Amino acid sequence: MNPNITLENTYLTLPEEFYTAQLPSKVPSPNLVKWNSSLAKELGLDSEFFQSKEGVLILSGNKVLENSTPIAEAYAGHQFGYFTMLGDGRAVLLGEIVTKDGERYDIQLKGSGRTPYSRGGDGKATLGPMLREYIISEGMKGLRIPSTRSLAVLTTGETILRETMLPGAILVRTAKSHIRVGTFQYANQFLDTKELRALADYTIERHFSEVSSKGERYRNLLHEVVNSQARLIAKWQLVGFIHGVMNTDNMAICGETIDYGPCAFMDTYHPETVFSSIDREGRYSYQNQPGMASWNLARFAEALLPLLHDNKEKAIEIAQEEFNLFSKWYHNYWYEGMRKKLGLFHKNEMDEHLIEALLSMMLKYEADFTNTFRDLTLSQTTQMKLADSTEYQQWISLWQERRKQQEESLEESRKLMESVNPAVIPRNHRVEEALERAVNFKDYAALDSLVAVLRHPYDYQNLNDYYTTPPGEAACGYRTFCGT
Ligand code: AMP
Ligand code: MG
Numbered sequence: 001m002n003p004n005i006t007l008e009n010t011y012l013t014l015p016e017e018f019y020t021a022q023l024p025s026k027v028p029s030p031n032l033v034k035w036n037s038s039l040a041k042e043l044g045l046d047s048e049f050f051q052s053k054e055g056v057l058i059l060s061g062n063k064v065l066e067n068s069t070p071i072a073e074a075y076a077g078h079q080f081g082y083f084t085m086l087g088d089g090r091a092v093l094l095g096e097i098v099t100k101d102g103e104r105y106d107i108q109l110k111g112s113g114r115t116p117y118s119r120g121g122d123g124k125a126t127l128g129p130m131l132r133e134y135i136i137s138e139g140m141k142g143l144r145i146p147s148t149r150s151l152a153v154l155t156t157g158e159t160i161l162r163e164t165m166l167p168g169a170i171l172v173r174t175a176k177s178h179i180r181v182g183t184f185q186y187a188n189q190f191l192d193t194k195e196l197r198a199l200a201d202y203t204i205e206r207h208f209s210e211v212s213s214k215g216e217r218y219r220n221l222l223h224e225v226v227n228s229q230a231r232l233i234a235k236w237q238l239v240g241f242i243h244g245v246m247n248t249d250n251m252a253i254c255g256e257t258i259d260y261g262p263c264a265f266m267d268t269y270h271p272e273t274v275f276s277s278i279d280r281e282g283r284y285s286y287q288n289q290p291g292m293a294s295w296n297l298a299r300f301a302e303a304l305l306p307l308l309h310d311n312k313e314k315a316i317e318i319a320q321e322e323f324n325l326f327s328k329w330y331h332n333y334w335y336e337g338m339r340k341k342l343g344l345f346h347k348n349e350m351d352e353h354l355i356e357a358l359l360s361m362m363l364k365y366e367a368d369f370t371n372t373f374r375d376l377t378l379s380q381t382t383q384m385k386l387a388d389s390t391e392y393q394q395w396i397s398l399w400q401e402r403r404k405q406q407e408e409s410l411e412e413s414r415k416l417m418e419s420v421n422p423a424v425i426p427r428n429h430r431v432e433e434a435l436e437r438a439v440n441f442k443d444y445a446a447l448d449s450l451v452a453v454l455r456h457p458y459d460y461q462n463l464n465d466y467y468t469t470p471p472g473e474a475a476c477g478y479r480t481f482c483g484t
Contacts, residue, residue: 002049003045003046003049003050003055003058003065004046004049005045005046005065005097006067006097006098007065007067007068007094007095007096007097007107008067008095008096008097008098008104009068009069009071009093009095009096010096010104010202010206011071011073011093011096011202012069012071013202014198014199014202015191015194015195015198017074017190017191017195018073018074018183018187018195018199019071019072019073019074019093020071020072020074020087020115020116020117021069021070021071022070022071022072022088022092022115022116023061023064023070023092024060024061024062024064024070024092024094024109024112024113025061025112025113025114025123026061026062027060027061027062027156027157027158027168027170028156028157028158029155029156029157030056030057030059030060030062030154030155030156030157030170031056031154031155031157032050032051032055032056032059032152032153032154033127033131033153033154033155033169033438033442033444034131034134034150034152034153034444034447035047035050035051035151035152036134036138036149036150036151036152038455039149039150039151039174040151042099043097043099043105043151043174044097044099044100045097045151050152056154059109059151059152059154059170059172060109060154060156060170061092061094061109061112061113061170064094065094065095067095068094068095069095070092070093070094070095070109071092071093072087072088072089072091072092072093072115072116072117073087073088073093073178073183074087074117074183074186075087075088075180075182075183075185075186075249076182076183076185076186076189076190076249077180077181077182077185077247077248077249077250078182078185078247078248078249078296078299079245079247079249080247080278080279080283081283083185083189085117085186085190086117086182086249087115087116087117088115088117088178089114089115089117089118089119089121089123090110090111090112090113090114090115090118090121090122090123090124090125091108091109091110091111091112091115091173092108092109092112092113092115093106093107093108093178094107094108094109095107103176104176104177104206105174105175105176106173106174106175106176106177106178107151107172107173107174108172108173108174108175108178109170109171109172109173110125110130110133110170110171110172110173111123111124111125111126111130111156111168111169111170111171112170122160122161124156124158124160124168125160125168125169125170125171126160126162126166126167126168126169127153127155127166127167127168127169127438127439128166128435128439129261130153130169130170130171131153131169131434131435131438131439131447132260132431132435133150133171133173133260134150134153134171134451135426135431135434135435135447135450135451135454136260136263136426136431137149137150137257137260138150138451138454138455139265139425139426139451139454139457140241140257141455142422142454142455142456142457143235143239143422143425143457144235145232145235145236145239145241145257146232146235146254146255146256146257147256147257147258148173148174148175148252148256148257148258149173149174149175150171150172150173150174151172151173151174152171152172153169153170153171153172154169154170154172155167155168155169156168156169156170166439167439175252175254175256175258176206176207176252176254176255176256177203177206177207177252177253177254178252178258179199179202179203179206179207179252179253179254180248180249180250180251180252180253180258181248181249181251181253181296181297181299181300181303182247182248182249182251183199183253184196184199184200184253184300184303184304185248185299185300185303187199187303188302188303188304188305188306189303193306193307196303196304196306196307197307200217200218200221200304200307203221203253204217204220204221206254207224207253207254208220208221208224211223211224216318218304218307218308219308219318219322221304222300222301222304222308222318222319222322222323223322223325225253225255225297225300226297226322226323226325226326226329227325227329228254228255229251229255229293229296229297229326230293230325230326230329230330230333231255231329231333232255232256232257232293233289233290233293233330234290234330234333234334234337235333235337236257236289237286237289237290237334237337238334238337238338238341238420239265239370239422239425240265240266240269240286240369240370240425241257241263241265241266242263242264242265242266242273242274242275242284242285242286242289243257243263243284243289244261244262244263244264244274244275244276244279244284245259245261245262245263245276245279245284246284246289246292246293246296247296248296248299248300251293251296251300253300261276262275262276262277262278262279263275264428264431265370265425265426265427265428266286266369267368267369267370267427267428267470267471268366268367268368268369268470269359269362269363269366269367269368269369269372270286270363270366271285271286271287271363272285272286272287273285273286274286290327290330290334293326293330294323294326294327294330297323297326298323301319301320301322301323302319304319305319335347335351335352335355337420338351338355339351339355340416340417340419340420341373341376341417341420341421342354342355342358342376342399342403342417343376343377343403343410343413343414343416343417344402344403344406344413345406345407345408345412345413345416346406348402348405350402351402354395354398354399354402357395358372358395358399361386361389361391361392361395362383362386365383365385365386365389365392366385367383367385367386368382368383368470370421370422370423370424370425370468371383371468371470372386373417373421374421374422374423374468375387376399376417376421377414377417377418377421377423377460378460418458418460419458420458421458422457422458423457423458423459423460423463423468424453424454424457424463424464424467424468425454425457426450426454427467427470427471428471429471430450430466430467431450433446434446434447434450435447450467453467
């Protein structure tokens with residue numbers, strides 16, 4: 001059998017400082033535990049081959065395809081505010097595939113062993129976190145939020161030391177690219193303008209080719225990246241997704257959500273919700289995400305300064321002008337999204353007040369974020385503390401009035417709400433339960449059922465209480481853990 005794929009590696013056209021050739025480490029006993037056949041189909045990959053013995057050798061990195069030149073990418077980044085040199089410390093890029101629609105995707109192995117960028121780490125990944133990335137990234141796809149995807153998860157046959165001994169694993173990840181804000185920081189900090197320009201040109205060519213011919217191409221690049229991040233973060237906020245580690249190395253220039261570590265979806269609405277156990281200051285809390293994205297984009301703008309103008313003052317001015325657009329764009333995307341969540345088609349000046357009033361009641365009455373909007377969509381009440389309050393009932397009257405003023409019918413309004421208010425999200429307690437069965441008992445039934453449901457979060461015809469019910473009191477204060 002043969003995989004019948006051509007791997008390209010355009011990243012190798014960049015100056016050599018941007019990567020190191022690195023073969024994945026051989027693993028003792030690779031076993032494919034998750035294969036994403038729907039993604040494989042989208043990519044035009046032969047599922048039968050990749051699930052065969054020969055296919056597993058390739059997915060595990062034990063065999064490298066003839067046309068593949070595996071590399072580890074170099075990058076830097078601000079982690080929790082501190083700048084440091086990083087790079088793929090436990091990942092290699094096998095190459096890029098181009099789908100029949102002409103879309104180019106990186107194929108990366110995560111957990112594939114040490115690289116020159118591993119610092120003190122072992123280069124390995126463990127099964128739970130890799131399956132977690134699989135679940136959440138499929139959930140993001142279902143929610144129509146740009147994200148890297150997970151093609152496969154394999155166990156390696158190794159046992160990895162973390163706080164306890166855990167099964168070793170590899171995630172096969174696809175992404176529009178793995179170029180990060182941190183890649184630009186690396187170029188600006190450690191290389192010359194020539195290399196920085198090469199990276200910017202490559203990025204424009206790969207992701208923003210439509211702006212490449214226009215005059216101020218590097219300014220345009222900044223403009224587009226600021227815009228796509230504003231759109232992405234608004235999408236996160238609108239479904240209650242909390243990334244958890246929005247370091248500059250975890251912000252992809254292509255606008256995809258990347259690097260699922262201690263992330264989770266919010267159950268009870270609270271702006272200060274934090275999930276990462278290492279985020280003691282709440283730096284990456286729900287309410288801080290737009291601010292952190294903006295902080296990261298300021299770092300991106302700084303890294304681009306040498307390309308924006310020969311005169312430094314002028315370059316700063318340009319950077320500032322573009323960067324300042326973030327907050328306006330973010331608010332526009334967010335309000336537009338919120339209006340849709342309430343079934344409102346067009347802008348009206350009272351909407352901001354309507355939205356703020358609802359959120360402040362959700363906070364006061366500890367309402368579940370997802371289910372509050374689902375209930376409004378279905379004209380039902382499950383958030384009883386909220387629903388029993390007089391202020392909420394008054395709010396409902398105002399909202400209904402507002403909906404009736406629209407040209408569109410109430411039925412059209414309800415349909416709009418159904419299309420943007422997920423009935424189901426990857427709730428932490430269900431994700432953890434699925435992981436526990438898979439990791440401890442090699443039982444993937446719960447994980448498969450969960451992923452199947454998460455692929456259709458807007459399907460209001462087949463609601464299943466099991467997945468839509470928030471956790472009980474016992475699960476409150478949930479935190480995921482780093483060291484993934
Ligand atoms: P992350 O928290 O996964 O975004 O990783 C941050 C940085 O640490 C990246 O440069 C990773 O490649 C590196 N890293 C994370 N875990 C390991 C590990 N087990 N071994 C080596 N490097 C790692
Ligand atoms: Mg990362």
